[in-house]
Amino acid sequence: MxxxxxxxxxxxxxxxxxxxxxxxxxxxxxxxxxxxxxxxxxxxxxxxxxxxxxxxxxxxxxxxxxxxxxxQTLMHLPRGGGEPEPEAAEQCGFTDNGNERFECTLRGGLKFSDGSDLTAEDVKFSIERVLGIKDKNGPAGLLANIDTVETSGEDKVIFHLKSGDATFPYKLATPAAGIVNPDAYAPKKLRSxxxxxxxxxxxxxxxxxxxxxxxxxxxxxxxxxxxxxxxxxxxxxxxxxxxxxxxxxxxxxxxxxxxxxxxxxxxxxxxxxxxxxxxxxxxxxGLEMRYLGFDTDAPVAKSRAVRQAMAQLVDRAELTSKVYGNAAEPLFSLVPATITGHTNSFFNEYGEPSTAKARALLRDAGVKTPVKLTLNYTNDHYGAGTKKEFEILRRQLNSSGLFDVDIKGTDWLKFRANELDGEYAVYGMGWFPDFPDADNFIAPFLDKDNFLASPYANSTIRNTLIPASRQETDRLSASEPIEDVQDIVARDVPVLPLWQGKxxxxxxxxxxxxxxxxxxxxxxxxxxxxxxxxx
Structure with a gap:
């Protein structure tokens, strides 16, 4: 059968x-x-x-x-989801009430694949190496809240954080915190x-x-x-x-x-x-998501009204049904459905697609139409449907008469380098989360040294809401600041979420x-x- x-x-x-x-x-x-x-x-x-x-x-x-x-990482996620559990560690946990001191004790007898012993100093070396190299395309931002790493004996590692972060165990379960053999990796140079x-x-x-x-x-x-x-x-x-x-x-x-x-x-x-x-x-x-990113310093995307008008025009239901069928669903927030704290902020802000509302946004801001721009996408990284997806986005925007949109596909390695260098005003990206918590759908896009190298900076998000959400060990209690972040994003549109995939x-x-x-x-x-x- x-x-x-x-x-x-x-x-x-x-x-x-x-x-x-x-x-x-x-x-x-x-x-x-x-x-x-x-x-x-x-x-x-x-x-x-x-x-x-x-x-x-x-x-x-x-x-x-x-x-x-x-x-190997100190922690790992259970196969069916849930909170991180010890992996290379025998036990791990916060040792203070402010979620600023995290201590791990290693399993006994750990060895690298060449048979050499793995000790707490190797864990310290691996973490400090990622932070020290701070590759612009790398994951150092995930570990940026680490102030210092210390060891005690051969089996104990203590992390002192700059501020409380209840999501830190999740970050220790990612390859950003992978333990490497110091005999094979230079401390300040990437290994080709x-x-x-x-x-x-x-x-x-x-x-x-x-x-x-x-x-x-x-x-x-x-x-x-x-x-x-x-x-x-x-x-x-x-x-x-x-x-x-x-x-x-x-x-x-x-x-x-x-x-x-x-x-x-x-x-x-x-x-x-x-x-x-x-x-x-x-x-x-699945928690895969796709979105449009904006260089909010670029002349064509600098006006919030332009970004809001695009949010008002995009028809996610048509996009997902015509390209991905049942394999994707419209997404109205940076935080996907099924993640604690999710809210449909973009739908609440814009409702159904409307040319009249988009025209009013542009008119009230004094933006001359049609707005001419290019939607950039990668043609070899997210699957065969990406080009069709951007063709539909182009048609949706152009049919309003308010935009004059072209699309351009580029191979991933060049595309990613161009995006980081600020060469694209508007571009399409995907996100597969580092760990299944709302923080990982917010901080990588909105915090300092973010994944997109985005110039968008909202002090309330960075200085108040993200820290407040990370203070909550009970992630249900973090919902309020997480929802506030989503509402700000819907109003400012530094990114425009499109769909969530299975x-x-x-x-x-x-x-x-x-x-x-x-x-x-x-x-x-x-x-x-x-x-x-x-x-």
Missing amino acids: NRKTLVLPAMIGLLAPVLAACGGSDGGGKDDNAIVVGTTDEFSASGDAPAPFDPAHAYDASTWNVLRQTL GFEVDGSGPYTLEADAESNTLTKITFTKNPHYKGHLTPKSSHKIELRPFTDPDAMGKSLKRGDIDLMARTMTPEQVKSLSEDSDDQLEVVEMP QYVAARDDITGVEWALNSSSNMQLWELSRGVGE
């Missing part, structure tokens, strides 16, 4: 949301009975990004999904290439052509000691594909065992209805653990996979 499994959404927030992509092989068979996982994500090294797997540089879901298999030396459940072997990976082979690390238990006795391969159709054909042929990012809506529908009794499709809750995995029916292959944050959990007996 053909099976479609629906995993019900976890109550994220009450219990406690891309893979980057390479043009690889179309098939090629299996090696040593390895479990082969297909992806359309690309892993490349270039002059702009010579160190894709260095945790001081890597900051996208794709590379993080590689690092999660190979680097694809090698990773850590203490995680797997070691990594990378096959590359022209600085682009064609295959990653994960092998059990015999020295690993932690909370995770790899289910498979075989190797696991991650095999990149140039497009979803090639990946889908490879799955049907049996050349790969599972495919995740990125399946098209057409593939999801086709595979779900397919009579092939050797395949199954699993639908999972996620799907398709697999051969002899692969078990498929329902845990991705968590809601799109974190890949390869240790959950094993090969069983097909029905």
Whole structure:
């Protein structure tokens, strides 16, 4: 029989949301009975990004999904969601009432994959290295609230924070806090290439052509000691594909065992209805979101009225239905539905799309129409539907007569560099959260040294609301400042949220653990996979 499994959404927030992509092989068979996982994500090294797997540089879901298999962190998220639990640590916790001192005791007998001992000093080195390098594309901002790191003996690490932060355990569960072997990583310089030396459940072997990976082979690390238990006795391969159709054909042929990012809506529908009794499709809750970002210093986007008029015109329902079908839903806030503190601020502010209201916003601000601008997007990072999505956005804006919009696609590495350098007034981006808490949908876009390098700065958000929300250990109690942030964003529109996505995995029916292959944050959990007996 053909099976479609629906995993019900976890109550994220009450219990406690891309893979980057390479043009690889179309098939090629299996090696040593390895479990082969297909992806359309690309892993490349270039002059702009010579160190894709260095945790001081890597900051996208794709590379993080590689690092999660190979680097150990003090904390980790349970496979079904919830609050972080100790991983490399035996125990961790705040030791004060203000959430400013966080202490961890390491597990006994920790070793790196080369067999050398892992101590508290190695944890200190790894954290301070990320903060010291402070790569402009990297995750240092996640750890920026750390004031000092100290050690006590070989097994105790103490973090002193600049201000209280109840979300800090989540941040210690991200690859930004991955523990690296100091013998393989210089303290003040990125490590180029694809090698990773850590203490995680797997070691990594990378096959590359022209600085682009064609295959990653994960092998059990015999020295690993932690909370995770790899289910498979075989190797696991991650095999990149140039497009979803090639990946889908490879799955049907049996050349790969599972495919995740990125399946098209057409593939999801086709595979779900397919009579092939050797395949199954699993639908999972997701916290992926897409949005438009604005350089609020750029002449065309500097006027708040221009940004508000765009928010007034965009028809999210049409956008999602025509491009993504049931795989996406309209999003009216930076904070997705199912996350504690979510509110539909943009709908509350603008209601249904209205040309008349948009015209009034521009007229009252003295903005001459039509407003001429370019919507920039990446054509190789977020899936095959991105171009169509921006074609629809262009039509929606231009049909009002208030805008004269063009669109332009650029390859990801160049696109990201251009965005950080402020070359785009308006651009499309996606977000896969570092951890499933509202803070991670707010601070990366609005705090100092934010992910977008955005010039937008609201002192109330930065100095009052974000700190107030982080003080609350009970995340339900953080809802009020989080909702206030969303309301300010809806009025100022430094970013314009568009949609929230679901996620799907398709697999051969002899692969078990498929329902845990991705968590809601799109974190890949390869240790959950094993090969069983097909029905």
